Structure formats: structure tokens, C-alpha cells
Amino acid sequence: MGAVEVRNIGKSFGSIDVIHDVSITVEPGEFCVLIGPSGSGKSTILRLIAGLEEASTGAVHIGGREVTQLPPKQRDIAMVFQTYALYPQMTVAENMGFALRLAGMPKDEIRQKVQATAKLLELSELLDRLPKALSGGQRQRVSMGRAIVRNPSVFLFDEPLSNLDAKLRAQVRGEIADLHKRLKTTSIYVTHDQIEAMALGQKIVVLKDGRVEQVGKPMDLYNAPRNVFVAGFIGTPSINLLQGRVCIDGGEKTVELSDGSGITVDNRHAVADCQTVVLGLRPEHLRICTAADSEGLALTVTAVENTGSDMVVSCEKTGLRLVAAFKEQRELVAGQAVRLLPDHSKVHLFDSASEQRVPFDSGA
Amino acid sequence: MTQTLSQKFARVVLYAFLLIVFCGPFWGILATAFNSATVQPGKLLLWPEEFTLRHFSYAWHEAKAYVYLFNSLLVALIGTALQTLVSAMAAYALARKRFRGMAVVSLAILSTMMLPEEVIAIPLYLTLQAKIPVLDVSLYNTYFALILPVVGWAFSVFLLTEFMKAVPQDLEDAARVDGASELQIFRHVILPLVKPALGTAAIFGFLMIWDQYLLPLIAVDKRELYTIPVVLRSMRVDEIMQSNIFIAVTVIATVPSVLVYLALQRQFNSGLTAGAVKG
Numbered sequence: 001m002g003a004v005e006v007r008n009i010g011k012s013f014g015s016i017d018v019i020h021d022v023s024i025t026v027e028p029g030e031f032c033v034l035i036g037p038s039g040s041g042k043s044t045i046l047r048l049i050a051g052l053e054e055a056s057t058g059a060v061h062i063g064g065r066e067v068t069q070l071p072p073k074q075r076d077i078a079m080v081f082q083t084y085a086l087y088p089q090m091t092v093a094e095n096m097g098f099a100l101r102l103a104g105m106p107k108d109e110i111r112q113k114v115q116a117t118a119k120l121l122e123l124s125e126l127l128d129r130l131p132k133a134l135s136g137g138q139r140q141r142v143s144m145g146r147a148i149v150r151n152p153s154v155f156l157f158d159e160p161l162s163n164l165d166a167k168l169r170a171q172v173r174g175e176i177a178d179l180h181k182r183l184k185t186t187s188i189y190v191t192h193d194q195i196e197a198m199a200l201g202q203k204i205v206v207l208k209d210g211r212v213e214q215v216g217k218p219m220d221l222y223n224a225p226r227n228v229f230v231a232g233f234i235g236t237p238s239i240n241l242l243q244g245r246v247c248i249d250g251g252e253k254t255v256e257l258s259d260g261s262g263i264t265v266d267n268r269h270a271v272a273d274c275q276t277v278v279l280g281l282r283p284e285h286l287r288i289c290t291a292a293d294s295e296g297l298a299l300t301v302t303a304v305e306n307t308g309s310d311m312v313v314s315c316e317k318t319g320l321r322l323v324a325a326f327k328e329q330r331e332l333v334a335g336q337a338v339r340l341l342p343d344h345s346k347v348h349l350f351d352s353a354s355e356q357r358v359p360f361d362s363g364a
Numbered sequence: 365m366t367q368t369l370s371q372k373f374a375r376v377v378l379y380a381f382l383l384i385v386f387c388g389p390f391w392g393i394l395a396t397a398f399n400s401a402t403v404q405p406g407k408l409l410l411w412p413e414e415f416t417l418r419h420f421s422y423a424w425h426e427a428k429a430y431v432y433l434f435n436s437l438l439v440a441l442i443g444t445a446l447q448t449l450v451s452a453m454a455a456y457a458l459a460r461k462r463f464r465g466m467a468v469v470s471l472a473i474l475s476t477m478m479l480p481e482e483v484i485a486i487p488l489y490l491t492l493q494a495k496i497p498v499l500d501v502s503l504y505n506t507y508f509a510l511i512l513p514v515v516g517w518a519f520s521v522f523l524l525t526e527f528m529k530a531v532p533q534d535l536e537d538a539a540r541v542d543g544a545s546e547l548q549i550f551r552h553v554i555l556p557l558v559k560p561a562l563g564t565a566a567i568f569g570f571l572m573i574w575d576q577y578l579l580p581l582i583a584v585d586k587r588e589l590y591t592i593p594v595v596l597r598s599m600r601v602d603e604i605m606q607s608n609i610f611i612a613v614t615v616i617a618t619v620p621s622v623l624v625y626l627a628l629q630r631q632f633n634s635g636l637t638a639g640a641v642k643g
Contacts, residue, residue: 052537073543085538089556098552099542146542 002063
């Protein structure tokens with residue numbers, strides 16, 4: 001287990017800067033997820049840590065040792081690729097033992113280590129097969145086996161589940177989490193899937209355009225996103241973001257929306273009267289009421305998605321669109337009038353100009 | 365899709381026509397080589413009038429075809445091996461590396477394909493004649509003079525470059541993370557994945573070297589170093605030599621090419637079609 005420290009790292013391709021002064025610290029044994037949309041630089045950062053790209057500025061430390069100028073093989077890391085990157089001409093056993101063979105390990109020792117790792121990943125029956133004779137999930141397990149067999153200080157995962165179907169993805173995700181619990185090896189995992197990030201990460205780093213937007217524990221990011229981007233990126237279905245204006249009346253703070261309706265927010269928010277803000281309402285923090293109720297926002301249902309375990313309802317009103325998610329099953333149809341009542345304690349406020357989270361008053 | 369009778373018939377006729385066009389001349393050569401009597405020029409023999417191996421025996425023992433066959437085989441085999449290796453290494457650099465002046469290097473290699481052999485014949489002759497510094501010997505009249513000029517072949521380099529470009533970058537990265545050196549990546553990852561292309565390059569390279577006529581003519585003047593094409597030419601102009609013997613040597617000369625093709629046929633075919641469809 002080794003700590004990974006990325007210090008003020010930058011990367012340029014020609015005149016284009018893709019990574020800007022990024023600093024990340026991953027504690028020994030920690031599972032850190034780098035998440036962001038396409039082009040956010042998450043894979044580039046992983047490749048910089050692996051030594052597959054050369055940093056333009058900054059430094060990378062692994063296990064307390066600066067490795068910025070070292071080639072990948074001297075960094076004591078192992079990497080799992082999105083495309084599995086299994087050598088097609090080698091059997092599963094040869095793929096898993098390739099790094100050990102290159103390191104000059106005796107054949108018997110390689111065989112023992114490969115067999116032990118194969119047992120751990122339930123690959124023992126497949127050792128003599130070529131990668132083309134394996135399913136996607138099996139290939140990904142071999143890819144992980146190839147990393148595990150070397151017993152490195154750090155595992156690097158580059159979107160390892162992207163090529164798997166939804167069911168298999170959930171299964172392999174569980175296997176990765178289970179492996180990390182057992183091996184406790186420092187892991188850095190790149191994904192654009194926030195469900196994966198929330199499920200696996202002990203620490204999540206949200207990236208955008210080569211910059212770190214927020215670093216934190218999964219629930220910190222969910223409960224207190226630092227800005228509009230993080231709020232929009234974390235959470236499924238996505239948070240509802242509505243433009244509004246703050247009205248302070250007798251100590252009660254309300255955000256007036258474009259349709260004239262108002263939503264009461266936590267009094268502790270440090271906002272001024274008439275300040276324009278972005279209001280964040282998570283779909284799961286909206287409660288549905290009947291049209292006859294007087295509370296909440298009056299809207300019309302436009303679409304209902306029922307996944308069995310969840311119900312996602314899209315609603316609309318002139319200039320206002322909201323998505324709500326419920327666990328309980330309801331009889332709702334498009335065109336039906338409803339009222340959505342937000343949980344006032346879970347309303348997020350962002351400054352409209354800076355898009356940064358509005359903090360609570362320091363005295364609050 | 366089912367075929368009508370007329371379509372089947374047309375197909376058979378087409379195949380028969382192609383068979384005659386491609387195999388007919390070779391068949392005629394074989395029939396002549398095994399024919400006892402001398403065949404008059406311009407006459408096509410389809411079956412030996414009287415079967416004999418005499419011409420082959422004469423070609424082998426008296427005309428010493430084995431000497432020239434050995435020379436040709438030695439030059440073609442070593443030349444092909446070196447050419448394929450050098451081409452693969454050059455292709456690896458062009459396909460997988462980014463370096464300053466890469467476009468110039470590619471253009472320089474390409475430019476060698478633009479010059480006809482005859483244009484470089486005299487400079488090449490002078491180069492082969494020139495004494496190597498320190499060693500104070502020239503390559504002229506040695507096997508080196510027959511092999512070294514064919515080691516670098518642009519066609520082979522570009523063929524392999526295109527195949528190597530298609531090898532996923534992740535495989536190279538994975539090998540690098542696994543601790544492979546540049547040479548180990550080349551040897552254990554890239555080369556096995558372009559095996560079909562190597563087979564194709566080797567066949568084309570072998571045939572190119574085997575068919576060399578001008579190079580052996582200017583590189584050696586000792587008869588014992590002649591290769592088959594040069595000897596065939598000298599036999600052709602020899603008025604005493606029976607045409608059947610000349611044809612028997614021709615048959616002997618074609619055997620290695622056919623064997624090499626048969627040996628590498630599978631790789632050759634997959635090399636020609638690889639990448640044609642999405643995998």
C-alpha cells in the first residue's frame with residue numbers, strides 16, 4: 001500500500017493545456033475515484049500517475065517517493081484498462097504471468113502466483129484459454145488478475161466497466177469493491193459513471209476541463225456540492241436547477257421562481273434580498289401531493305418512467321421543468337396536474353453569477 | 365443465395381478460363397521440361413511426347429543448377445529474414461513513435477520506391493566496389509553484395525507500418541506498465557499481432573529478392589556466385605544449350621517460390637484481408 005500524491009500537475013499537448021495545476025492526495029489503502037465528463041482530463045491524470053504520459057509541470061509521488069521522471073515499470077503500479085488490453089496471442093495464465101516473467105521470476109513461482117490469483121478471481125478453469133474465448137466479464141477479471149498478481153502498491157483503473165452491459169457492470173463493480181476490502185491496496189479509479197463513483201469511492205475527485213471542482217467523500221459531494229457543476233454531476237436522476245431571486249421577508253428567506261411561485265429555503269443561507277440564485281432540488285427530495293393541496297409547486301406531469309423500484313416523473317409548467325423520483329408506486333399519467341413539495345432542509349442554493357454554493361451565515 | 369443453372373455454368377466457364385490463363389503456361393513449361401525431344405521455339409507442348417528426367421539430371425549435374433539454386437536460396441532466405449526484421453523495426457518506429465523529422469524519414473523511405481533500379485545501378489556498383497574503411501575490402505563479389513542492398517525495402521516497411529498502426533495503444537501501454545522494455549514490447553506484443561503481415565511481407569520480399577536480375581549482375585562477376593535469374597539469362601543466350609535444359613532449370617527455379625508461398629499461404633491470405641472488416 002502506498003500513498004499517491006499528485007502535486008500541482010499540469011499537462012499540455014502542444015499549445016493546448018489539458019490539465020491545470022491539479023493536486024490530489026490519495027491515502028494508503030484508500031479507494032479514490034476520479035470522475036468527470038468526457039474531456040475533463042481524468043484519464044490523462046491517471047496516465048500521468050502511471051507514467052504513460054509525461055507531466056508538463058508538477059510532480060507525482062507514490063509511496064513517498066517522487067516518480068515523476070520514472071518509467072511505469074519503476075512506479076510499482078498496475079493498471080486495468082477499459083479495453084482490457086489482454087495480449088490476444090497469450091493464454092489467460094500467460095497474460096497474468098507476463099509481468100512476472102519480464103521481472104525474471106522463476107517459472108514455478110509465477111505458476112503459483114498465477115494460480116493463487118486465479119483462485120481469488122474464480123479464473124482457475126480458464127487459465128489455458130485465449131482471451132478471444134472469454135466473455136467480457138471474464139476478460140475484465142483476467143485484466144484485474146494481471147494487475148493483482150504483481151502485488152503492486154497502487155492499482156489504477158481506467159473506466160474498467162465501460163465495455164460491460166449494465167447487469168455485468170453491477171456484478172463486477174461488486175467484485176472490485178470486495179477485492180479492495182480484502183487486498184486494501186491503494187486504488188485510483190476513473191469513471192464517468194457517478195453511480196460507480198458513489199458505490200466504490202471512499203474519496204471522489206470531480207473534474208471538469210482539467211481542473212478539480214471538488215474533492216470529498218461521496219455523501220459530502222451529494223449533500224454539499226461546491227458548485228452547480230458538481231451538483232449536476234452527482235446524483236441520478238440529475239438535480240433540478242432553477243433560476244430564482246431571493247426574497248427576504250421578516251426573516252424568512254424565499255426563492256421566487258420564474259413562474260412567480262416561491263420556495264422557502266433554510267434561513268442560514270448567506271444571501272441578500274433580490275440576489276439571483278440557482279436553486280438545486282434533488283428529484284428524490286421532492287414529495288408529490290395531489291392537485292387539491294395548497295402547498296408546493298403546481299405542475300403538469302409530462303412523462304412517467306417506472307423502473308419497478310423507482311418512479312421518475314417529469315413535470316412542467318411555463319418556464320419550469322422538474323423531475324421528481326419516488327420509491328413508492330403511484331398512479332400517475334401524463335397530463336395529470338400535481339403539486340411537488342420540496343424538502344426545505346435539503347434545498348441547495350448557488351450564486352447565479354459565480355455558480356458557487358451559497359454558504360451558511362458564519363454566525364449560523 | 366441459390367444459383368440458377370446458367371449462373372453455375374458461367375461460373376465454371378470463368379474458373380476454367382482463369383485456370384487456363386494462369387496455369388496453362390506453367391503446364392506447358394512442365395510438359396516441355398519432361399519431354400525427351402527438343403521442342404521447337406514457338407511450339408506449345410501440352411503433354412510430353414516421351415517422358416524423361418534427363419534434362420533435369422543434366423541441369424543439376426552438368427549445368428550445376430544446384431550451385432545457383434544454393435546461391436539464390438542463401439541470398440533470398442537471409443535477405444528475406446533481414447529485410448523483414450529491418451522493415452518491422454522501421455515500421456514500429458514509424459507506426460508507434462512520434463519523433464522530430466518523422467515526415468522526412470517517411471518521405472525518404474518512400475522516395476526509394478520512386479527511382480527505377482536502372483537509375484541506381486551505377487551508383488550501387490560504385491558503392492559495392494568501394495573499399496570499406498579500416499577493413500580495406502569491398503563488398504563486390506561477395507554474398508554481402510547480393511544481400512545488403514535488398515535488406516531495406518520501402519514496400520515492406522509501409523505494409524508493416526499500416527498493420528502496426530492498427531495495434532491498439534492500450535496493449536502497448538499495458539506492456540509498458542507490466543515492465544516491458546521497448547524491445548520487449550516489439551518482440552512480445554507488436555510482432556505476434558502483426559504475424560499475418562509479416563508473412564505477407566516475407567512472401568513479397570522473398571519473391572522480390574529471388575527475381576533480382578540487375579543486382580546480381582552488377583554485384584558479382586564470379587560465375588560461382590551467380591543466382592538463378594542470371595544463370596537463366598546466360599543459358600538463354602547460349603546457342604549450344606538445349607531449350608529443354610533451360611526450361612528444366614526454369615522449373616527448378618520456380619520450386620522454392622511455390623514452396624515459400626505454400627508455407628506462408630495462410631498468413632499471406634489473412635494478411636491481405638486483415639482489417640477489411642470490422643473485428
